[in-house]
Amino acid sequence: MRKVRRFRIELRRREWLRRARKARLDPASLGLGDEAGMAAFASSLQETFASAVLWRSFPAGDPRAHLAPVSGLGFTVGLATLGPRPDQFCRALVESRQEGRHAMARIGVELALEDAVAFALGLIKAEASEEGCELSPLSSLREMEGLGTAIEALEASKVGVTLQDGQLDPLGTAAFCVSWIARPRSRRTAPQRR
Numbered sequence: 001m002r003k004v005r006r007f008r009i010e011l012r013r014r015e016w017l018r019r020a021r022k023a024r025l026d027p028a029s030l031g032l033g034d035e036a037g038m039a040a041f042a043s044s045l046q047e048t049f050a051s052a053v054l055w056r057s058f059p060a061g062d063p064r065a066h067l068a069p070v071s072g073l074g075f076t077v078g079l080a081t082l083g084p085r086p087d088q089f090c091r092a093l094v095e096s097r098q099e100g101r102h103a104m105a106r107i108g109v110e111l112a113l114e115d116a117v118a119f120a121l122g123l124i125k126a127e128a129s130e131e132g133c134e135l136s137p138l139s140s141l142r143e144m145e146g147l148g149t150a151i152e153a154l155e156a157s158k159v160g161v162t163l164q165d166g167q168l169d170p171l172g173t174a175a176f177c178v179s180w181i182a183r184p185r186s187r188r189t190a191p192q193r194r
Helices: 013-022 035-046 063-067 085-095 099-130 144-154
Strands: 002-005 052-059 074-081 133-135 162-164 167-169 173-182
Touching: 002 099, 013 035, 013 099, 035 085, 035 099, 052 099, 052 144, 063 074, 063 144, 074 099, 074 144, 085 099, 099 133, 099 173, 144 162, 144 167, 144 173, 167 173
Parallel strands: none
Antiparallel strands: 002 052, 052 074, 074 173, 133 173, 162 167
């Protein structure tokens, strides 16, 4: 099993604002319309992140192979988390009746979690490439069986992740699986004569 903790996640503010507008939120009405207000809010949220990724690769014949998105030479089960503090940050916004800012924070957490998963996939892709493989598209694990398998196989409690009432806790956590597929050999053409 591989683990990386405390890597930096920079919130992509332009994408954050785009998603907020799509969700019909008005950042200006929430005091986040100018650069300084948005930067302060982003900084407060980022300080809560205790990012961690775990992953473990298995051969194709492993009993957990049913989690793999496609059949291949093997597969990797992974998990990314932002830790429990983003949930506490969001809960505090709800308790202080700041529903708009809560919605903005949830979008920020979603975006940061996507970046954490992308970070893990970059590391897994490098491992697969060394073995002459490429990765299948990512498959999110959302059903109880897949989540339970991921929690057990990755010893997720080491980074504070558990399974509560059929979902991952803390909420800023994602489990996923990718298959390792043999990279097609490139056909070499005969050199051109000059």
